Amino acid sequence: MNKSLKIIPLGGMGKVTKNMFVYETSEEILLVDCGIGFPDPTMLGVDLLLPDVSYLKESKKRIVGMLLTHPHDDHIAGLPYVLPDLPVFPIYGSRLTAGFAKDRCKDFGIDVKINPVGDQEFKVGSFTVLPIKVTHSVPDSRHFGITCPAGTVYHGSDFKFDSNPVDGVLSEKDKIKSFGERGVDLLLSDSLRSERKGRSSSESLLRETFEQEIVGVKGKFIVTVMSSNIHRIQLAVDVATKHGRQVAFLGRSIEKNVETAQNLGFLKLPNRIVDKREIEKIDPRSVCVLIAGSQGQEGSSLKRASQGDHDLISFKPDDKVVFATEPIPGNEVNVYEAIDNIARLEADIAYSDINEETLHVSGHASADELVELINLTKPKYLLPIGGAYRHMVQYKKLATTIGYQPNMVIILKDGQTVLYEDETVKLGENIDLKEVIVDGLGIGDVGTRVLEDRRQMAEAGIVVIAILVSGNKGTIVGSPEIVSRGFVYMKHAGKLTKKITQEVNKNLPKALGKKDWSEVRRRVERRIERLIYKETRRTPLVLSVIKQV
Numbered sequence: 272m273n274k275s276l277k278i279i280p281l282g283g284m285g286k287v288t289k290n291m292f293v294y295e296t297s298e299e300i301l302l303v304d305c306g307i308g309f310p311d312p313t314m315l316g317v318d319l320l321l322p323d324v325s326y327l328k329e330s331k332k333r334i335v336g337m338l339l340t341h342p343h344d345d346h347i348a349g350l351p352y353v354l355p356d357l358p359v360f361p362i363y364g365s366r367l368t369a370g371f372a373k374d375r376c377k378d379f380g381i382d383v384k385i386n387p388v389g390d391q392e393f394k395v396g397s398f399t400v401l402p403i404k405v406t407h408s409v410p411d412s413r414h415f416g417i418t419c420p421a422g423t424v425y426h427g428s429d430f431k432f433d434s435n436p437v438d439g440v441l442s443e444k445d446k447i448k449s450f451g452e453r454g455v456d457l458l459l460s461d462s463l464r465s466e467r468k469g470r471s472s473s474e475s476l477l478r479e480t481f482e483q484e485i486v487g488v489k490g491k492f493i494v495t496v497m498s499s500n501i502h503r504i505q506l507a508v509d510v511a512t513k514h515g516r517q518v519a520f521l522g523r524s525i526e527k528n529v530e531t532a533q534n535l536g537f538l539k540l541p542n543r544i545v546d547k548r549e550i551e552k553i554d555p556r557s558v559c560v561l562i563a564g565s566q567g568q569e570g571s572s573l574k575r576a577s578q579g580d581h582d583l584i585s586f587k588p589d590d591k592v593v594f595a596t597e598p599i600p601g602n603e604v605n606v607y608e609a610i611d612n613i614a615r616l617e618a619d620i621a622y623s624d625i626n627e628e629t630l631h632v633s634g635h636a637s638a639d640e641l642v643e644l645i646n647l648t649k650p651k652y653l654l655p656i657g658g659a660y661r662h663m664v665q666y667k668k669l670a671t672t673i674g675y676q677p678n679m680v681i682i683l684k685d686g687q688t689v690l691y692e693d694e695t696v697k698l699g700e701n702i703d704l705k706e707v708i709v710d711g712l713g714i715g716d717v718g719t720r721v722l723e724d725r726r727q728m729a730e731a732g733i734v735v736i737a738i739l740v741s742g743n744k745g746t747i748v749g750s751p752e753i754v755s756r757g758f759v760y761m762k763h764a765g766k767l768t769k770k771i772t773q774e775v776n777k778n779l780p781k782a783l784g785k786k787d788w789s790e791v792r793r794r795v796e797r798r799i800e801r802l803i804y805k806e807t808r809r810t811p812l813v814l815s816v817i818k819q820v
């Protein structure tokens with residue numbers, strides 16, 4: 272039986288970000304997207320997360336290509352980390368997707384070739400791929416109709432059906448419909464906003480928002496947006512220009528994306544752009560600054576400016592700062608910290624809690640649009656993607672309200688695969704997906720054990736006990752030295768120091784009978800952990816260093 276198709280989400284399910292999908296036939300593998308994920312606040316010191324590609328490294332099958340759906344970092348920014356680990360294969364994406372993906376790779380010194388997708392269907396190995404334009408919070412996004420000998424799948428990544436898109440490029444609903452008429456076996460669909468009734472607002476609504484916010488501003492008009500949201504940047508630029516303000520861009524990500532989008536014709540800028548070094552030198556009433564860092568990211572231009580710590584801009588009482596974005600779930604603390612800091616500088620601020628109606632425009636489809644995609648594609652089976660578990664469950668409920676049997680909607684757990692054969696979709700094997708962590712320059716060298724240690728140190732500090740042991744007799748030399756950080760001030764903890772010393776003296780000689788030094792250290796550490804807990808009800812990380820002299 273060689274007519275089967277396996278689908279594997281390598282970024283895990285219920286994770287929203289780090290998107291990467293495997294379409295696998297008996298001989299070939301087609302990949303879709305390669306994104307990064309964002310760590311939750313408990314993952315101390317972690318910069319970002321990557322999809323686990325060990326499955327691809329072990330697989331003997333030929334990777335025939337990769338499709339990129341749209342230029343968001345959670346769909347393309349994993350490329351520079353993942354590509355060096357895999358054999359070379361062709362990559363396909365729209366022009367802007369290709370532009371942003373190349374930029375991400377260039378940052379790592381990787382020169383990647385991306386084949387532009389047009390309107391026509393094309394072959395990738397034994398797969399036939401139909402690119403379909405859809406609207407989203409970044410221009411030039413695509414869905415893909417994927418046909419292979421085993422069946423027909425519609426890959427409906429992030430989208431909404433915006434009836435008034437900023438660039439005038441509508442979703443190609445006719446094309447979706449005619450693809451649906453071929454008979455779609457399985458629809459993979461964005462599910463992030465399945466909880467919301469009705470339809471998502473048009474991105475163009477932001478034009479009115481900017482119009483309202485800019486009126487009467489006596490100082491600089493400052494807008495912070497997601498750096499990839501070229502539509503929103505265009506609207507802010509248009510409104511600012513109309514109100515006689517010149518535009519400046521501040522922050523690495525926004526400067527880079529604006530340059531690429533303009534070069535590719537996705538952004539129309541006025542002839543004169545204010546140099547970022549001139550921002551504070553011209554009349555504040557005649558400038559609009561688009562600044563990166565809308566998520567309050569550490570080190571971003573907005574964050575530094577909010578702390579009064581940016582060389583090129585300072586927020587003053589007559590200025591207005593508009594957060595034209597909403598916090599990514601889990602990131603609220605960073606965003607509100609930035610907002611609080613700006614409030615302390617007495618600049619005026621607008622953000623979604625104040626102006627919910629118009630600053631809260633999502634790039635994802637709400638319930639009615641999700642149903643519309645189902646009706647256009649008329650799939651046999653449904654597979655919600657791109658949402659947390661609750662969003663997928665809500666999507667399933669939504670599908671049952673329009674007549675789908677619950678068993679026609681598949682909700683995958685992490686590591687689970689889908690198998691399509693004999694015209695039936697069933698759950699396939701489970702594969703073991705690891706959390707691949709990027710911390711500084713290291714990829715994958717930080718695992719759960721390291722994170723556990725970091726958490727323990729963050730919560731209760733660390734206690735280090737240094738012990739000298741005489742080599743030949745195995746006896747303790749002098750008293751152990753005890754130092755701590757983030758636990759207690761040891762100088763004022765004479766009683767505890769004494770007890771720890773007693774415990775070491777009592778137990779170490781017995782432990783030294785074991786020849787294995789790591790075992791000796793573990794025994795000492797366990798004893799001391801127990802003692803410290805008994806005395807203080809705290810659980811610092813205990814580390815012993817035993818040296819032979």
Ligand SMILES: [Zn+2]
Nearest residue numbers: 341343407429
């Ligand atoms: Zn997206």
